[in-house]
Amino acid sequence: MSATTTNPAVLPASEGSLLQRVLRGAVTPGGAVFLLAAVLLVAVVWINPSFGEPPQLIRFIGRTAPIAIAAMGQYYVIVAGEFDLSMGAVVATQVVIAGNYIGEDESRVLPALLLMLLVGAAVGLVNGLATTLLKVPSFIVTLGTMLALGGLVRFLTGGAATGNPVDTFREIGRGGIQDVPVLDVLPYPVIIFAAMAVFGVLLMRSPFGRTLMATGDNPDAAGLAGAHVWWVKTRAFMLSSLSATVAGILLVGYAGVHPSVGAGYEFQAITAVVLGGVVLGGGRGWILSAAAGAFALELLFSFLNFQEVESTWRASVQGLIIILAVAATARAWSFGRRPSSTSTPPSAPPSTPTSTPPSTPTSDPVPPSRPAAPAPSPTPARPGTETGEN
Amino acid sequence: MRPQIHRAPIAVASALLLGVFATSCSTEDPTESPDATESTSESPDAAESPEETEGSDEWFDQAVYDEQFEQRSATFEGDPEQPYLQYIDGEMTDTSEFASEGAKKACFANASISNPWRQTGWITMNQQLEALQDDGVISEMETRDAGDDDNTQIADIDYFISEGNCDAFIISPNSTAAMTDAVERACETGKPVVVFDRGVETDCATTFIHPIGGFAWGIDTAEFLIDNLEEGDKVVALRILPGVDVLEQRWAAAEKLFEENGIEAVDYFTGADPTKIKTIITDELNKGEVAGVWMDAGDGGVAAIEAFEDFGAELPVMTGEDEMSFMRKWEETGLTGLAPVY
Numbered sequence: 001m002s003a004t005t006t007n008p009a010v011l012p013a014s015e016g017s018l019l020q021r022v023l024r025g026a027v028t029p030g031g032a033v034f035l036l037a038a039v040l041l042v043a044v045v046w047i048n049p050s051f052g053e054p055p056q057l058i059r060f061i062g063r064t065a066p067i068a069i070a071a072m073g074q075y076y077v078i079v080a081g082e083f084d085l086s087m088g089a090v091v092a093t094q095v096v097i098a099g100n101y102i103g104e105d106e107s108r109v110l111p112a113l114l115l116m117l118l119v120g121a122a123v124g125l126v127n128g129l130a131t132t133l134l135k136v137p138s139f140i141v142t143l144g145t146m147l148a149l150g151g152l153v154r155f156l157t158g159g160a161a162t163g164n165p166v167d168t169f170r171e172i173g174r175g176g177i178q179d180v181p182v183l184d185v186l187p188y189p190v191i192i193f194a195a196m197a198v199f200g201v202l203l204m205r206s207p208f209g210r211t212l213m214a215t216g217d218n219p220d221a222a223g224l225a226g227a228h229v230w231w232v233k234t235r236a237f238m239l240s241s242l243s244a245t246v247a248g249i250l251l252v253g254y255a256g257v258h259p260s261v262g263a264g265y266e267f268q269a270i271t272a273v274v275l276g277g278v279v280l281g282g283g284r285g286w287i288l289s290a291a292a293g294a295f296a297l298e299l300l301f302s303f304l305n306f307q308e309v310e311s312t313w314r315a316s317v318q319g320l321i322i323i324l325a326v327a328a329t330a331r332a333w334s335f336g337r338r339p340s341s342t343s344t345p346p347s348a349p350p351s352t353p354t355s356t357p358p359s360t361p362t363s364d365p366v367p368p369s370r371p372a373a374p375a376p377s378p379t380p381a382r383p384g385t386e387t388g389e390n
Numbered sequence: 391m392r393p394q395i396h397r398a399p400i401a402v403a404s405a406l407l408l409g410v411f412a413t414s415c416s417t418e419d420p421t422e423s424p425d426a427t428e429s430t431s432e433s434p435d436a437a438e439s440p441e442e443t444e445g446s447d448e449w450f451d452q453a454v455y456d457e458q459f460e461q462r463s464a465t466f467e468g469d470p471e472q473p474y475l476q477y478i479d480g481e482m483t484d485t486s487e488f489a490s491e492g493a494k495k496a497c498f499a500n501a502s503i504s505n506p507w508r509q510t511g512w513i514t515m516n517q518q519l520e521a522l523q524d525d526g527v528i529s530e531m532e533t534r535d536a537g538d539d540d541n542t543q544i545a546d547i548d549y550f551i552s553e554g555n556c557d558a559f560i561i562s563p564n565s566t567a568a569m570t571d572a573v574e575r576a577c578e579t580g581k582p583v584v585v586f587d588r589g590v591e592t593d594c595a596t597t598f599i600h601p602i603g604g605f606a607w608g609i610d611t612a613e614f615l616i617d618n619l620e621e622g623d624k625v626v627a628l629r630i631l632p633g634v635d636v637l638e639q640r641w642a643a644a645e646k647l648f649e650e651n652g653i654e655a656v657d658y659f660t661g662a663d664p665t666k667i668k669t670i671i672t673d674e675l676n677k678g679e680v681a682g683v684w685m686d687a688g689d690g691g692v693a694a695i696e697a698f699e700d701f702g703a704e705l706p707v708m709t710g711e712d713e714m715s716f717m718r719k720w721e722e723t724g725l726t727g728l729a730p731v732y
Contacts, residue, residue, distance in 0.1 A: 051676050059700075063669060154537075158503055163715065164692070174700065255664035256693050259504075263663055305673035311657050312632060 029277025030289035036275070036325060037292050040299035048306045055184035060302070061295075062176070062187030063254060066091075066247040068294040069193055070265055071272035072200050073243020075290040076236040078273050081216040081282025082131060082138035084237060087244040087269055089149035090123055091262025094248030096153050099257030102165035109169045113249070120245030121238050123149070128234025138237075146266070157259050164256045173253020189250045193291075196246065200287045203239075212236055216282025272297050274326055296325070449638035450646065458605040474514075483597050488582045490557075493529035497556035499546045501564035501588070502538040505662070505689050506713050511587075532556070540568040547572040551579055558582045563590050566635040589635045604636045607686075607730055608643025611709040614728040615682045616651045618707040623681035626674050626706075627657035628667055628694060630687050640686045655684070664693030671697035683708045688729070691716035695723060 016024070025031040045052035051060070070087055077084040094116045102112045127145055131138040164170060176187035203209050215222040215232050223229045244265070251261050276293030278285025300321055309317050461478050468476035503512045522528045532554060536543035543564045550556050559576045563569035563585065570591040576583045577594035586599040615625055625648060629641055641657065648655040656674070660666045667690045674680050675698070683694050688711025698705050705725040710716040712729045720727050 048677055056676055059672070063672065066665075158509055174696070251665060255668055256696070258662065258664050258690070258693075260661055260663040261665055263661065301669070302673050305658075305670060306677055308656055311629070311659050314659075 030286045031277070032328070033276045033289050033292045033296055036328070037296040037299060040296055040303060044299055044303050044306060047303075051302075051306075054182050058183045058185070058190060059187065060298075061193070062189040064295055064298040065187075065189035065193035066173075066250045066254065067265065067268055067272065067298060068291040069196050069243050069250070070247045070269040071276070071290045071294040072196060072287055073240040073247075074266070074269035074273050075200075075276075075278055075285065075287050076212065076239040076243075077138070078270070078278055078280060079216045079282055079285050080212050080233050080236040081219065082233060082236070083142060083270070084127065084240040085139065085142040085266045086123060086127060086145040086149060087240065087247075088262040088265035088267075089146040089153070090120060090241050090244035091248040091251060091265050092153045092259055093119065093123075093149045094245050095252050095257055095261045096156050096259060098165050098169065098249070098252045099163060100156060102169055103163065104166055106166050106168055109166065112165075112169070116245050116249065117242065120241045124238030124241030125234060127241065128237035129230075131237065132230035132233050142266075153259050165252060170253040170256075173250035173255075175253070189254070192246065192250065196243070197288060197291060204287050208232070208235070213283060216284075218283070268297060269294070271322055275322070297322070300325070449635065450642040451639075454639070455605045455609075455643060455646075458602045459609055461602045462606045462610065478602065485582065485596065488558075488596070493523075493526050494557035495529050495555060496531040496558050496560055497550040497554045498531055498533040498560040499543055499550060499562070500533060500535050501543060501562050502535060504538055505687065507687070507711070531560075536564055538564060540564050543569060544572045547576055551576055556581065558584070560584045560586070561590075561595075562586055563588045565633045566590060567633070587636070601636065603730075604639030605643040607636075608640040608645075609647065610730055611640070611684055611728060612644035612647035614709055615684060615707055616647060616653060618726055619653060619681050621652035623653055624674075624679060625653050625655040625682035625684050626671060626680050627655050627684045628660050628670070628686070628690065629657055630662050630689060631659060637686045644684055653682070660690060662687075662689040664690050667693040668697045668700075672701055675701045675703050679703075680706055682706050685710050687711055688713040688716050692719045695719050695725065699723075 022031075026035060041052075050056060070091070074084055074087060097116055097119065098112060101115065102108045123145060127138070127142050130136050130141040130144075134141075172188055172192075176185045176190070178185055180186045204213070211222065211227045211232050212235075214225070215227055215229050219229050222232075244262075247265070248262065255261055272293035273285070273290045274280060274293070275296055276285065276289030276291070278290055278293075301318065304314060304317060464478045466473075466476040466478060470476070498515075500512070501508070503509050519528065519531050523530075532550070534543075534546035534549070536546055547559070547561065547569075550559060558581055559579075561569070561573055561576065561583065563573065566589055573583065573585060573590045574592050574594055577592070582596040583594070584597045584599065585595040586597075587601070589598065589600055619625070627641065627644065630637060632638065645655060645657070647653075658666075658670045660670065671680070671683070671694055680698075680703070683706045685691060685694070685708075691708070691710035691713065692715045695705065695708070705723055707726045709728045709730070710720075712731045716729060720729070
């Protein structure tokens with residue numbers, strides 16, 4: 001933000017060689033999550049070498065694709081300063097729609113896909129409009145849609161599993177391109193995930209992405225600058241619901257139809273996003289970090305599976321490790337900035353100045369207070385990755 | 391693949407012939423019989439239901455284990471023409487003190503209908519309700535579905551006690567410890583209380599109708615796996631949720647037998663979520679060969695099999711439940727399996 005107002009020739013975050021930029025990025029929360037995922041991967045492969053074989057690895061990526069896609073969807077909403085708790089319910093709804101509507105009728109596959117995407121877009125639209133136009137906090141709106149959709153799923157299924165749809169539909173989430181060299185098989189979910197990731201990166205670099213980021217950082221400023229805040233945020237919600245829909249389509253194939261599919265997805269997605277260093281409250285974060293957060297999370301779960309942690313307190317172990325991991329990535333951030341706060345004048349510019357000025361988002365009308373609480377600000381209240389790098 | 395290959399229908403039939411799990415003892419008073427709506431059942435002697443709550447074998451009760459071990463081969467009592475009223479050696483409660491005239495209102499606090507077994511039971515129950523309404527025994531049955539939530543069910547029971555105008559309570563507890571106080575409050579009204587399926591830690595209920603599908607299920611399924619596997623083989627146990635006595639007893643029995651017979655078993659809670667099941671199985675396969683899958687209930691059996699298929703591993707010896715999805719998959723794949731009828 002400040003970078004654009006002071007208009008330097010190069011954004012501070014873009015200075016230096018590629019290597020310098022990568023190293024600098026790695027100590028931000030958005031970069032540290034990649035290190036975390038790498039460490040976890042090494043740990044998993046260490047205790048269980050067969051996991052590291054390419055065919056197994058690619059399968060792992062395939063099965064993590066749905067949650068990674070959901071995390072990227074959640075990212076759009078969180079970076080716009082909102083929450084989407086309805087994701088898990090959207091996944092369950094889509095799964096049940098697929099099971100009930102398609103059934104054994106192969107000719108319904110395409111209409112069903114269309115229907116599911118429409119339902120996904122509609123849910124996002126409702127979430128977005130209720131949040132922006134009715135001014136209901138998104139936490140409550142999406143909690144409401146979560147309950148409403150949960151009720152719908154219950155009504156449609158009675159809470160018990162229904163039959164799986166035809167195998168052709170399930171192939172999307174279950175199948176893959178066979179006989180690929182080295183990998184053995186290239187699961188379709190991996191391809192879909194890669195496409196969604198590329199789409200996400202390009203989208204965040206487009207004017208819409210920039211506006212979305214600005215809106216999350218400071219909606220008032222974005223509004224004054226001419227952005228249609230309500231429509232930008234609404235589209236973020238629609239992107240989130242559509243991502244959940246894609247995740248649902250993959251899960252029908254991967255797991256099958258059951259009302260419990262998607263349970264807890266919203267929290268897993270939010271955890272992944274936070275683990276990826278994306279700031280709750282909006283305005284900071286890199287979309288691929290959110291996806292990396294999802295991979296780190298899944299690797300952690302697999303690690304616990306391999307360690308055979310007692311089933312009764314497995315959930316507690318997961319919870320504690322997640323808190324530690326988020327704390328650790330936050331520390332990584334403060335390590336990264338410590339030198340800059342001590343040796344400020346000459347070579348500090350990297351990311352410190354870009355992150356601090358907008359640190360009090362909406363209500364900071366008194367400029368004099370600024371110098372009083374300058375760069376050091378030890379609490380990483382609004383840290384983040386490089387502003388411009390999205 | 392394995393020496394013994396069951397076809398689904400045969401297995402169902404044989405499980406039925408073994409008569410393993412359908413057991414009963416209903417206590418009926420002709421004039422006051424809301425409990426007639428549910429009939430596969432067992433002894434009213436609730437004294438056997440409270441679990442010891444200490445130590446690591448919290449849910450293991452040798453006496454009940456032995457009793458159900460015997461009951462597996464017991465013969466049914468009651469009219470074979472009405473199999474739904476048959477039962478295994480339970481005592482009948484004397485309910486003459488509740489005798490009364492006219493149609494009465496029954497209040498049913500149900501844990502949920504969130505699995506095929508409970509849905510089938512719910513349909514059956516409504517059919518029986520119609521019959522009893524035609525007979526003028528029951529005027530109406532007010533049902534509250536707790537949706538698998540302890541707190542909701544406690545509130546449901548308290549609502550029935552204070553505002554339900556109930557003449558009798560039927561309670562199918564969601565979980566064992568949490569529901570005990572509420573059931574006791576219902577007992578304090580002096581009206582007949584029927585507890586069925588899962589138990590509670592009190593014997594105040596007029597009638598406790600329960601399956602022997604706890605330990606007996608665990609014994610049968612574990613023995614099947616032990617018979618079909620070698621010592622040292624690995625079994626993955628997929629459990630739906632903790633804290634439900636029937637499910638805990640299934641695992642307690644199976645775990646004990648696996649241990650005694652040198653089967654390496656590792657257990658997971660899945661919440662019946664097929665995504666989780668698949669992930670768990672895939673991780674286990676990554677770790678090494680999995681020779682058997684044990685389930686404390688059939689929900690999600692298909693996902694478990696598909697995990698083996700997608701991994702390209704040899705299908706396991708498997709125990710599931712008599713659900714259509716599992717049956718179809720079983721027939722399709724021809725795996726070695728057991729589907730106890732409960």
